[in-house]
Amino acid sequence: MEMGQIITILGIALSVILPGIGSAKAVGKAGEAGAGIIAEDPDKFGQVLILQALPATQGIYGLLVAFIMMTKIDMLGTMLPIDLSTGWQLFGAALPIIVVGPISAVIQGKTVLAGLGLIAKRPEESGKAITLAVMVETYAVLALLASVLMVNGIVIQ
Amino acid sequence: MAIIEMKKLLLIGLQSEKQTILEYLQRMGNVEIVDMDEDEEEFIDFESSADEEYIDTLHSNLAETEFAIELLTRLGKIEKKLFEPPTEVTAQDLKAILDNKDEKLALVRECRTIDRRLNEIEATVVRIESTIPQYEAWMGLDIPIEGIADTKTSRVFVGSIERNKTQEFEDTVEDNTELMYLEKVGNSRDATNYLVIYHRSIEEEAEAILRQFGFINASFGDIEGTPKAIVKSLTDELQAIQQEKEEIVKRVEELASHIGKMQLLYDALQVELDRAEATFRLRKSDKTFFLKGWVPSREADKLKQGLHKVTEYHYLEFEDVDDGEEFPVALDNPPIVQPFEVITKLYSTPNSRELDPNIYMAPFYFMFFGMMVGDAGYGIIMAIVCAYMTKKLKWQGDTRKLGLLIALGGVSTCIWGILFGSWFGNVGELLGIPPVLLSPLDQPIEMLILCFALGIVHLFAGMAVKGYMNIKEGNVWAAVFDQGFWYIFLIGLILMLVGKGEQPGQVGKYMAIAGAIGLILTQGRQEKNIFKKFFKGVLSLYDVTGFLSDVLSYSRLFALGLTTGIIGTVVNEIGLMFGKSVIGWILAAVVLAIGHVFNILINSIGAYVHASRLQYIEFFGKFFEGGGHAFNPLSIKTKYTQVYDEEVN
Numbered sequence: 001m002e003m004g005q006i007i008t009i010l011g012i013a014l015s016v017i018l019p020g021i022g023s024a025k026a027v028g029k030a031g032e033a034g035a036g037i038i039a040e041d042p043d044k045f046g047q048v049l050i051l052q053a054l055p056a057t058q059g060i061y062g063l064l065v066a067f068i069m070m071t072k073i074d075m076l077g078t079m080l081p082i083d084l085s086t087g088w089q090l091f092g093a094a095l096p097i098i099v100v101g102p103i104s105a106v107i108q109g110k111t112v113l114a115g116l117g118l119i120a121k122r123p124e125e126s127g128k129a130i131t132l133a134v135m136v137e138t139y140a141v142l143a144l145l146a147s148v149l150m151v152n153g154i155v156i157q
Numbered sequence: 158m159a160i161i162e163m164k165k166l167l168l169i170g171l172q173s174e175k176q177t178i179l180e181y182l183q184r185m186g187n188v189e190i191v192d193m194d195e196d197e198e199e200f201i202d203f204e205s206s207a208d209e210e211y212i213d214t215l216h217s218n219l220a221e222t223e224f225a226i227e228l229l230t231r232l233g234k235i236e237k238k239l240f241e242p243p244t245e246v247t248a249q250d251l252k253a254i255l256d257n258k259d260e261k262l263a264l265v266r267e268c269r270t271i272d273r274r275l276n277e278i279e280a281t282v283v284r285i286e287s288t289i290p291q292y293e294a295w296m297g298l299d300i301p302i303e304g305i306a307d308t309k310t311s312r313v314f315v316g317s318i319e320r321n322k323t324q325e326f327e328d329t330v331e332d333n334t335e336l337m338y339l340e341k342v343g344n345s346r347d348a349t350n351y352l353v354i355y356h357r358s359i360e361e362e363a364e365a366i367l368r369q370f371g372f373i374n375a376s377f378g379d380i381e382g383t384p385k386a387i388v389k390s391l392t393d394e395l396q397a398i399q400q401e402k403e404e405i406v407k408r409v410e411e412l413a414s415h416i417g418k419m420q421l422l423y424d425a426l427q428v429e430l431d432r433a434e435a436t437f438r439l440r441k442s443d444k445t446f447f448l449k450g451w452v453p454s455r456e457a458d459k460l461k462q463g464l465h466k467v468t469e470y471h472y473l474e475f476e477d478v479d480d481g482e483e484f485p486v487a488l489d490n491p492p493i494v495q496p497f498e499v500i501t502k503l504y505s506t507p508n509s510r511e512l513d514p515n516i517y518m519a520p521f522y523f524m525f526f527g528m529m530v531g532d533a534g535y536g537i538i539m540a541i542v543c544a545y546m547t548k549k550l551k552w553q554g555d556t557r558k559l560g561l562l563i564a565l566g567g568v569s570t571c572i573w574g575i576l577f578g579s580w581f582g583n584v585g586e587l588l589g590i591p592p593v594l595l596s597p598l599d600q601p602i603e604m605l606i607l608c609f610a611l612g613i614v615h616l617f618a619g620m621a622v623k624g625y626m627n628i629k630e631g632n633v634w635a636a637v638f639d640q641g642f643w644y645i646f647l648i649g650l651i652l653m654l655v656g657k658g659e660q661p662g663q664v665g666k667y668m669a670i671a672g673a674i675g676l677i678l679t680q681g682r683q684e685k686n687i688f689k690k691f692f693k694g695v696l697s698l699y700d701v702t703g704f705l706s707d708v709l710s711y712s713r714l715f716a717l718g719l720t721t722g723i724i725g726t727v728v729n730e731i732g733l734m735f736g737k738s739v740i741g742w743i744l745a746a747v748v749l750a751i752g753h754v755f756n757i758l759i760n761s762i763g764a765y766v767h768a769s770r771l772q773y774i775e776f777f778g779k780f781f782e783g784g785g786h787a788f789n790p791l792s793i794k795t796k797y798t799q800v801y802d803e804e805v806n
Binding site for chain 2: 063127134137138141142145
């Protein structure tokens with residue numbers, strides 16, 4: 001196997017691993033806090049669920065970049081030969097989601113926790129709690145977009 | 158298509174007819190009763206007309222009923238049909254429920270008793286079940302426990318030693334003395350139990366042996382009878398109590414068939430309570446009561462006529478809203494826009510001085526939601542499922558709006574899916590259905606430009622609404638300065654960017670310069686100092702970065718749309734991997750079904766929140782103030798049933 005391929009696969013793996021860990025951590029924390037709120041008032045399940053789902057997206061974005069990279073190098077069929085330089089190019093293209101994904105997930109998780117506190121006290125303000133958390137999400141979306149565009153733009157000889 | 162005009166209302170009626178009048182108001186559901194506590198000089202000497210005792214009773218009845226319903230749902234094996242519309246009743250029927258409420262409350266109270274008894278039974282069962290083994294270990298003892306006592310010549314007692322020492326113990330006793338009698342009467346888990354009798358003459362010797370083997374004396378307290386009899390009586394008790402429990406459970410099932418009645422009772426009590434609590438806000442004199450409130454202007458006449466039919470003895474007065482006075486906000490939008498009201502409501506209720514943003518926001522929300530899911534197949538499913546559920550389950554109020562919102566979103570999703578050639582992920586591609594407009598993944602730059610263009614239209618629309626509001630308030634110059642110049646400046650910049658030195662670019666350059674000069678000259682107009690005016694004007698140009706980041710924010714339309722398509726494709730590929738044999742195809746079908754449903758759910762949540770965000774931050778930020786108080790009339794609000802009122806409808 002060429003070095004380029006190894007580096008690419010490393011990139012693919014990391015873009016699933018790190019955002020996945022970040023999302024799992026954030027969603028898990030949000031779930032713990034959410035369970036407390038639901039114990040008090042089961043009717044808030046819907047609102048809690050939406051908030052909890054917000055930091056889950058980074059993991060999905062990671063998978064998405066991974067999948068685009070896999071398609072790019074035809075990993076599901078016969079893998080294309082990739083030279084060292086192209087390998088690094090692909091790895092670099094995955095970096096935005098590898099780095100921004102997990103960090104934004106964890107930070108968004110904190111915003112979600114605060115938002116859950118808001119819902120516990122004032123359920124009618126759930127729209128605002130969601131908006132606050134979505135503000136963080138923006139940067140994960142931008143990272144995803146950058147990664148996808150970069151992977152898309154790389155030419156494999 | 159806007160915020161409904163309101164009128165203030167003052168109603169004076171007879172105490173004796175208060176009930177009837179309030180009932181009428183509640184059924185019409187168009188009067189919000191305001192509290193007369195605040196700065197009402199003329200009524201300050203009058204007391205609140207609430208009957209607090211009655212309200213307390215209602216509260217406790219309501220809590221009991223809720224408890225009963227909860228208990229019956231938990232224990233009554235009620236088949237909860239997931240997709241069942243609520244029962245419909247007429248307002249008269251609901252009211253009639255309370256006529257013989259004592260009879261129903263007796264059922265409700267029975268539930269409370271049942272719950273208490275069940276708890277007792279539970280505790281007793283646990284107690285008996287843990288006691289029985291204690292006596293079972295002594296089953297061989299056939300003298301009553303109270304009969305175990307020393308005699309004149311011998312000592313008689315029971316006790317146990319560790320199980321593994323049993324044999325040795327018996328041997329030792331046999332070898333050493335004939336004046337000691339042992340009888341093995343039973344075993345517990347790790348000890349053997351004995352009845353021990355010895356003659357007082359060998360007391361020291363016997364005690365020494367017992368000590369040697371760690372004999373532990375047992376005592377049973379006050380209980381009487383042989384262990385066998387005790388175990389039997391305990392078992393009988395257990396059986397009796399189990400039987401009682403079964404009977405109670407049967408009774409619960411019987412009661413559960415009345416759960417519908419209890420739910421009706423609950424709703425009836427709730428309606429009654431709402432009305433009774435409204436009286437906190439009224440004032441009374443000896444014979445009359447006073448009520449102040451808000452009523453939509455267009456319903457004022459209807460209310461007047463209606464009240465005349467209810468009673469002749471009342472005084473009703475309407476008054477227009479003073480200039481600048483806040484009033485409760487009710488919205489009136491065409492049916493197609495109504496679903497979008499939930500989105501605005503989550504952000505804030507518009508205040509009574511501004512425009513209702515829903516009608517401007519709706520087309521954009523519709524468009525953005527669809528773009529972010531962007532799959533024709535998913536769109537069709539969402540539209541059909543949500544529309545069907547909304548109709549079938551007779552959702553009301555905000556739930557209904559949300560259902561219709563997602564259904565409309567589904568329509569939009571389908572349209573964008575067709576434009577982008579996305580059908581259940583890559584199925585369209587596999588079947589060779591081409592995208593009508595463009596394929597986002599193959600033409601990312603075009604797609605991004607489309608997103609930004611839509612974003613610019615959205616932002617400009619927001620500015621336009623603000624401009625319109627300015628003009629409506631008579632600030633024509635504010636509209637020219639704050640919105641007009643920005644339009645010229647921004648359109649100029651965009652033309653420069655797109656035209657790149659060609660003729661439109663040249664035009665753009667002059668427009669941008671003209672706009673910028675206009676802004677520099679006008680944005681500081683509130684300042685008195687000429688330098689401050691200038692600086693503020695120059696600084697205002699910096700807002701262009703805000704505009705830029707707003708526009709870039711619309712790239713999420715692309716990114717989220719991408720997510721749906723790619724996850725859908727992944728699901729399909731996994732499904733296809735299985736599809737190589739019959740069992741494989743069944744597995745594939747399962748994978749496809751679960752995968753696509755998951756994808757629809759996660760992405761419609763994503764689209765919902767992000768489309769909302771684009772409205773809240775980017776669009777509402779341009780003009781919307783919010784902070785209004787939503788019109789909250791005294792009306793019939795129910796939880797389990799749906800009230801149908803012929804007279805009102």
